[in-house]
Amino acid sequence: MTQTIPKTATDPAGFRTPSLFYGAAREGMRDLLAQPQVWRGERRDILLPAFIGWSANEGSGVFDPVTELGLDPGFYDLTEDLAVDLPALKARLDERRYDVVVVIHYFGRTERAIGRIRELTDRHGALLLEDLAHAWFTHALGGPAGRTGEVALYSLHKMLPMPDARGGMVTYRDPARITGQRETEPAFSRHLLDHDAVGIARRRQENFRALTALLRALPERGRAFELMWPELHDDDAPQTLPVRILGAGRENRDHVYAAMNRDGFGMVSLYHTLIEHLRDRPTMADLARHIINFPVHQDVTPKDYPALVGSFRRALGSLPEQAQAGGSLHLTAPR
Ligand SMILES: Cc1ncc(COP(=O)(O)O)c(C=O)c1O
Known part of the structure; x- marks a missing residue:
């Protein structure tokens, strides 16, 4: 007779959030955004926050894949302390152009409106990509950061002493979103387990x-x-x-x-x-x-x-x- 509750968990889908590992977060982001399944039509419109930097040495992190893939970027305003300006985001979403919305948890501080943002992106059928390049340890503390969007992006080399200062990870809440992606650095996964987050x-x-x-x-x-x-x-x-x-x-x-x-x-x-x-x-x-x-x-x-x-x-x-x-x-x- 099958047990109503087995002695150990046996559901392979329960709480599964598969992760793919790369040389950097931007590489993983590019791998995601290069998938045709992400886009609903011919256009590839992506909505990003209005505080994104650039430097000659480091390029532009989150914006590099947008440029490299020739996507069409739009931007929503932030408040002066880098929180999402919700009415501004809503106004941009009402344009009904965007298939992907990026929210950055700047410097590891959780964007507190992330739950509300998820409701808005769901209403518009857009994919919510949480950028946790600065926020692996915030995620580890168990709050909503990295648990609300569909896909989460992490920069391991910014948070841990990684070999050659490399390492990025992309985590999917729905494994069906992993279509043709290919991770390049699977062995980097152990660095997360080898540190007390x-x-x-x-x-x-x-x-x-x-x-x-x-x-x-x-x-x-x-x-x-x-x-x-x-x-x-x-x-x-x-x-x-x-x-x-x-x-x-x-x-x-x-x-x-x-x-x-x-x-x-x-x-x-x-x-x-x-x-x-x-x-x-x-x-x-x-x-x-x-x-x-x-x-x-x-x-x-x-x-x-x-x-x-x-x-x-x-x-x-x-x-x-x-x-x-x-x-x-x-x-x-x-x-
Ligand atoms: C907010 C943000 N997202 C993504 C990235 C990209 O991280 P990585 O250097 O691992 O590609 C950076 C850093 O450049 C960043 O500051």
Whole structure:
């Protein structure tokens, strides 16, 4: 007699989310978007968020496959703290052109409207592609990031010490969407299992929270810089800690970047230069000129904080655009 409940799970389809491994996330994204089954008609329209960067060394990550495959991109607006502007997204979807919608969980912070976005993409019959290039550890903490869209994209080399700084993964919620895709680096899968993802997520949270508290207490806050994300949600594991350096142009930010990297601190600016399509969007172009990201990864420990904050303060003390006596740098601090 067959058992009503067997002693162990036997349903091969239960909670199955097959993953394909590549040299980089963009390679996996390209493999997905090259599948004819993704597109409903002749046109190949893809909708992306309006904060996507480009650099001579690294290209443009998520945008490279769009260019390489000759897709037709559209963009939806984000708020100044990089959350999806839902009315803007809805307006774009109402154009009824898009077969694929990309949502980026920037710097590992879960896009909190992801459930609502899924309802909208379902209503329009569009495929929701979650970009978790910065968010593998956020996914590991069990929240909605990477569990809401149809397909999820991960950049392993951004989160783990991968061989030759390579590694990307694409995970499918519906195995039937794997049509002609071919993974190129199946052996990379073990690097995920060989690291304590939740342990790393907790370390990143601890670093983010402790550094945020130190930065919040600095007298330069509000005059020379602003925190972008003062709070961290319990199910978010940050990739980096973004702040805005104040100043009319990009000079102050570029100065902090150069000075701190000279001191040996791996600051980055994601993204310091936007792809051409986005340069005329004032809010996003402004963010690109002012953003800088502190490292909070798993190699950073509490003993590193004083030197990191000290280097930041030294850099702020020698900004090219100095604050007026007693006043703030007039500027573009968000409300
Ligand atoms: C948001 C985002 N998505 C995707 C990518 C692509 O990642 P990879 O370098 O693994 O191709 C990047 C990085 O360039 C990124 O920042």
